[in-house]
Amino acid sequence: MDFLDSAPGSPGRPLPGFDQPGKRKPWIFRAAALLLLLGTVGLVVLGGLFYLSTGYGLRKLTPAYVSGHLVQGPLVLTDDKGDPLPPPDPKALAKLAPKGGVYIVIDRVHNRLHLFEEGKNILTAVISAGAGSILDDPSGKRKWVFDTPTGRFFVKSKRENPTWTAPDWDYIESGEPMPRNYADRVQEGMLGEYALDLGGGPSGYMIHGTLYTRLLGRNVSHGCIRVGRDDLRIIWKKAPVGTPVFMY
Amino acid sequence: MKKLMMFVFLLALSLLALAGKPKGKPQPAQAPPPPPAPGERLADERGRLALSNQFYLELAVGAREIRICHSGIAVATYKLDSLAIAYPRVFWVARQDAGPWVDDVWFNAHLDPPKDVKRVRIVPGDTSTIPTPDKADVIPPTLEELTPVPPVFVIRCDGDRAIHLHLEGIVPGAVMKVTDPHSRWHDFLAALKFRQRDALRLTATIPSAEGAALFRSFPDGKLDLLVLP
Secondary structure, eight states, X not given: OOTTTTSSXXXXXXXXXXXXXXXXXXXXXXXXXXXXXXXXXXXHHHXXXXXXXXXXXXXXXXXXXXXXXXXXXXXXXXXXXXXXOOOOOHHHHHHHSOGGGEEEEEETTTTEEEEEETTEEEEEEEEEOBOOOEEEOTTSSOEEEOOOOOEEEEOOEEEESOEXXXXXXXXXXXXXXXXXXXXXXXXXXXXXXXXXXXXXXXXOEEEEOOSOGGGTTSOOBSSSEEEOHHHHHHHHHHOOTTOEEEEO | OHHHHHHHHHHHHHHHHHHHSOOSSOOOOOOOOOOOOTTTTTHXXXXXXXXXTSEEEEEETTTTEEEEEETTEEEEEEEOSEEEEEEEEETTEEOSXXXXXXXXXXXXXXXXXXXXXXXXXXXTTOGGGSOOTTOOSOOOOOHHHHSOBOSEEEEEEGGGEEEEEEEXXXXXXXXXXXXXXXXXXXXXXXXXXXXXXXXXXXXXXXXXXXXXXXXXXXXXXXXXXXXXO
16 A cells, blocks of 8 residues: 555565664655645635625614714814815805806716706706717827716807808718808707706707707717706706706 | 032033933833724715715625715615625635725726727717707607616725626616626636636625616726725
C-alpha cells in the first residue's frame, strides 16, 4: 500500500536518500500532507462561512426607530471659506410663490404637461418634447443637440397666431438650401394658434401648438414643447405672463 | 478743606459703585435654545435650496416617497413600496448602529450606474427619418426607449450613504444590464475591502414604472438630498 514500495527501482528497496530504519520520514510527509489538506478545507469552510455571513441585515423603519435616529441640534452649513451660511431671505422666499398659484410642470421623458392652480393639477396634456437627437453641420463647425432644457423658466411673453422663423438647423436637417433673405425663413401656421415664450437658448424655447398631432406623446421636437390645440387653449387662458414652468 | 474733599471723593465713589450695581436679582445663565422639532431642523436649508434655482431631492421616510424638487415645489413624486435600513454584518454580527441620519442633508446625490442616453445622430438631408404631418411610417423613439434603466440602481451620497432601489416588475422601455450592486458577492468583496462598502444603506422597493421614471428623470449633476422624518 505504501507508495514508496512501488517507487521506481526494485520493490522493497528504499528510495535513494531515504534511510531504511523506522521508515519515519515518509510519515512526516503524510502528516504534512494531512495538515495541508485540513488547512485547505478549513480555509474553504471559513471562507464560505464568511461569504455567507457577510452582507446586510435589514431592519424596518418603524416610527419609533426613525424618531430614535433623528439628528439633534441645529443644522449649520458653511460656505467654501468655512463661514456659516446666512438664513434665507424671507422676502426672496415669499417671491417664489407662483402668482395666482398657477404653475406648469413638464415631464419631458413621458411627454406630459401638468397645469397646476392653487396646488391642484387641473390639466394633464400629452405633448411632444425634445427628441434628444444630434445634428452636425456638414461644415463641421456647428452641432445641435435637440434637448428640452431642464430647470425653472417663466412665461416671458404670449403670442397669438405666431410665426416661426426657421433657424439654420432646419435647413441643414432637411438638406434644403438656406434662404438668402430673412423674410424667406418666416413660416406661418407651424406653431398653431398660440405660443408662450420661455426664453433660454440662442433662439428661445416655446410652448406652442403643432401640425404634428399624430406624434404627440413622442419625443420629436427640437426642444420646444408641442401641445395639442384644445390643451393649448386652456394653457393660454390659465397661464399669464410670469407663470413659472418647471421642466425635468 | 482736605476732609471735605475726601468726603466728596468718597461720596462720588460710593455713588459710582451704586450706579454700577446690577438692578434686581442676578439673572440665571441663559438656557440653550430648545432643539428644533422634527422637520423644522431643515427649514433654513429648504429655503436655501428653494432659492438656489437648482433641483434637489427629498426622501420622506415616513411617507415612503422620493421627490424631485425645485424652488420649493415637488415637481415629481415617486412612491416607494417599502423602505428599510440595512446594517453591514460580519459573521452574522451586525456592526455598530449607523447613528442619527434622519432629518439631515445628504450631499452630492448621484446615480450609480449613471444615466446614459443613446442619442440618435441625424443624417443631414435624409428625409426618410424626418417625420412630417402626413408621413405615418416615421415614428422616432421616445426618451423611454433611448434611456436604458437597470433593474437595481443606487442613489449614492457623500459619506458612503446610499439608497438601493429595487424595481419590482418589468422595467418599461429600454433595460440596462448591470451587475447587481446589492448581490452577496459584491457585499463579500466589500467586506474584504476590495470594493466600496456602504456605511449607511437604505434599501427600497419601488414599482418598476415609478423607479424607471425616477432614473430617467433624475436631474443631472450632484444634488442635495433632504432626509425628512
